[in-house]
Amino acid sequence: MSWPKPPAVIDAMRRALDDAGGNPGRSSHRLAMRASEIVYECREKLAQLFHIGDPLRIAFTANATAALNLALKGTLKPGDHAVFSSMEHNAVWRPLARLRERGVRLSMAAAGADGVVSAESVERAMERDTRLIALVHASNVNGAINPVAEIGRIAQQRGAMLLVDAAQTAGAVPIDVAAMHIDLLAFPGHKGLLGPAGTGGLYVRDPIRLETLVEGGTGSDSASELQPSYMPDRYESGTLNTSGIAGLNAAVGYVLDRGVAAIESAERRLATILMDGLRSIPRIRLYGPDDAGAKTGVISFTMEGRDPVVLADELEREFDVASRAGLHCAPLAHRTQGTGASGAVRFSLGESSTEQDIHAALSAVRTLAQRT
């Protein structure tokens, strides 16, 4: 759950609109320079969070989907081979399907019954000339966390690049791009990082290997018709979402202060209570790893005989319990876990979730399970 945002996020966005209303890199007046300082500060904080040595290797994007499209379409050319997993979100699956139409060869690494994509499965799907492995760090459907460091080691040994979709893990699970051998890391600003919607970014280990998707004004080398070759300008054409990045800057500061490991630990404790509680309710089936330690705070379930969307509506209308039902923009992952036709209900814990919230959710599900 990515709401509520820390009050500092809202304050920072308001202040940015008041005091940093210029366009970074285009002018040297106070409003523009303040905006540029905020944007740079945010790069530094993100670099600290993800253990990125050079903050300039982070390009801001509108969201994780834009970052994933840039990473995939900027890397893969006709004839290239790429591996993806059976747990990918449409943000990876659809761009890859488009690239397949252009001649990119694809192989799918199948996840296990628990939704985890093993390193062996990825290695089996690789070919001698595999250029890229695109892997979700944790499933948005059932929370299963993939062994990214192990897969990164294999990618490095085999000369392939590793793209990690950190939509579910940035800010919620520790990420170290160096230790995990990650070449490209796509992340949203508004989920575990607790920033506003419309923010996100892409870490690029080696910009020489990544073509641009969008070209335009960058406030640098403006006399040239050619897009700059250096980061971050290369991938940041057009006006940035400065107020959004100001909010993200405050949000990442909050996450760093609290500590990702502490957030992860708190979510796992609550996830354990929620999973145990759901298991005790008749007709409920849980998906994903049995152990809360192997997943994020995303809990996916179905109730026998009930449509998940109708169930989610009842949870909201009658009990004020928010959930998301359906295919979660990840039909591939749902097929993998056996809910491709029905979908599922998903509870998402967040850094502000409480034990009281969990008990309220369990009570609501129990009541609905007894009703029919």
Added chain:
Amino acid sequence: VQLLVAYASLSHAHRVRRLLYDRGRFVEMVRTPQQLAARGCGFGLHCSEAEMAAVRSASQEARVEIRGVFRVLADGYEALP
């Protein structure tokens, strides 16, 4: 201020300024005058001659290109090798 060190990108100037700040030096960031920005638009850092070695060192660490070093004169700029 005696020198202007020009960079291609605002972000590059920010990065070098930050590395200098971490070493206890504060330098001002400015827009590079158009006449000095051969490729058009850029930002730079003002520093003293005594600070130039530290600026070069920080630029190397940041792996960013110095586009030019200019002495600031009363009536313009003088390019330095």
